[in-house]
Amino acid sequence: MSMMNIGLSGVQASQIGMNVTSQNVANINTPGYSRQQxxxxxxxxxxxNDAGNGVSVTSIRRVTDQYQTxxxxxxxxxxxxxxxxxxxLQRLETMLAADSMNLDQGFNSFFSALNGSSPTPYSSANRQQIVSEAEALTNRFNQLSSSVDGQFSDLNQQRTSAVAQANSLLSNISQLNEEIRKGEVSGANTSALRDERDVMINELSEIVDVRVTDPGDGTLELSLPNGQPLISGNQTAQFSLATDPNNPQSQVLSLSFNGQDFPIGSDIGGKLGALDAYEKDVLIPSQEIINDIALEFATAFNDQLAQGFDLNGQPGKPLFVFDPDNPASTLSIDPDFKPEDLALSSDGTPGDNGNLLKLIEIKDQEFDIVHLGSQTLxxxxxxxxxxxxVKSRQAQSDYQAAGNIYxxxxxxxxxxxxVNIDEEAVSLMKYQQAYQANLQVINTANQTFAAVMQLF
Structure with a gap:
């Protein structure tokens, strides 16, 4: 090849180098961009006797480390x-600790009203105060149960949103896989497509833990930690939600791939895994504890009332009514119950407080509460x-640690x-100098050719 053509190949290669460097500098603030070389x-x-035929740009390489990615x-x-x-956890802790929700404060107020009636159990005002505090306590249970139910609803909304986002990302990643595969076959530069795909996989990873496999054809195969495929070849999975048959408040997650459905649990990681673990390990047990406290309290109080007599000397009747299957949300005062119906006497005389003292003892009585064992109310x-x-503090610590790791x-x-701006500046200078030097080669070849032509 002539000296001029060799110089031209150097100019063209240097021009491509400057273009690549310019592309890097232009995208220095582009999220997910991987520099090119x-x-x-x-x-x-x-x-x-041929020294060579110049230089060519064999490829434009995307600088990345799959392990780091x-x-x-x-x-x-x-x-x-x-x-x-x-x-x-922080939301639940804040809700349960609120004064309007705190059952311990409600029990203290209710039993304080009972204590205040000890000297004069026949007092209409004191009896009305007991009934009023009982109603306030049932309102606490109702409000607390409603707030917990609201968390189930919120979890379902978050799941629905996360599933829709995950399915959209899976479809887009699969489409990018196909575009990259075709680009690799045709020899196109697929760096921008690969960057876009990595950004999407990173977003998907926030929702579920993703394992990535490179089959070597430009595409990436994705799977869950337990091996269930998300993207394999031209097959793409989709997540779906359905009402939990064992708990109408909750939802169960499944994965559909190639005509098969797989049940999904909290071991999938990410946001969806955390939502499932929180519901099973924290929210459902908390709901069960609150219901058990309501059931044990209302049953014990009604049973003890049945052991005494009211102001008219009649056997005691229940103060609380509730649905045993869902006591906290349904707990209320019998609408026909009157203050004089309180069976505070143990012998039928209005001035006796024997049964009242038994009712007061319920406050310090221990009950077998689900998940907690023997406890006072x-x-x-x-x-x-x-x-x-404790779990909330640990979760906050884990969140900070995870943030640092990320x-x-x-x-x-x-x-x-x-992109390192200093490195790119050096590269740009290097390519500029090479460009100018190759122009000088072309100029020298031109002068040599002109000198030769003057000989004729």
Missing amino acids: AVFGSVGSHGM NQMFRASSMLGAASTSAQQ GGAYNSMLGDIA VQATVEKSGTSG
Whole structure:
């Protein structure tokens, strides 16, 4: 090849190098962008006395480390799970600790009214105060149960939104896979498509923990930690939700892939896994504890009233009415119950407070509360609240740790794939100098040719 053509190949290669560098600099603030490098190769000679035929750009390489990228995906999943857990636990803790919800305070007020009636159990005012405090206590149970039910509704909304987002991301990632595969076959630069795909996989990782496999054809295969496929070849999975047959308030998650449905649990990680774990490990047990406290209290109080006599000397009748299957939300005062119906006497005389003292003892009586064991009524609520507070503090700590891990993973990936403005400036100068030098080669070849032509 002539000297002029060799110089021209150098100019063209240097121009491509400057274009790649310019692209890097232009995208220095583009999220998910991986810097590119022009890969140069010498064009070989054709004979013994041929030094070579210049240079060519054999490819434009996307600078990335798949291990670091996978670590970022894992960190994203941890952060999504930790963030969701911390948020849900903090909301529940704040709700349960509110003065209007705190059952321990409600029990204290109710039993204080009973204590205040001890000297004069026949007093109409004192009896009315007992009934009023009982009604206030039932309102606490109702409001608390309603708020817990609201958390189930909120979880379902979050699941629905996360599932829709995950399905959309899976479809888009699968489409990008196909575009990249076709681009690889045709020799196109697929770096931008690969960057876009990584951003989407990272977003998907926040929702579920994703495992990535590279089959070597430009596509990526995705699966859940337990091996269930999300994207494999031209097959793409989709998540779906259905009402839990064992709990109408909840939803069950499943995965459909290639005509088969797989049940999904909290082991999928990410936001969806954290929502499932929070519901099963925290919200449902809390609901069961609150219902059990309501059931034990109302049953014990009504049973003890039945042991005494009212102001008219009649056997005591129940103060509380409720549905045993859902006591906290249905607990209320019998609408036909009157203050004089309170059976505070143990012998039928109005001035006797024997049964009242038995009723007061219920406050310090221990009951077998589900998930908590033997506890007083107020103590059971405080134990539940304390346990949630401990879990909330741990979740906040896990969230901070996950955030630090994600930042570290992002920094490490950026160290390899990110654009360094100083390095790009040096590269730009290098390519400029090479460009100018090759122009000089062309100019020298032109002068040589002109000198030769003057000989004729």
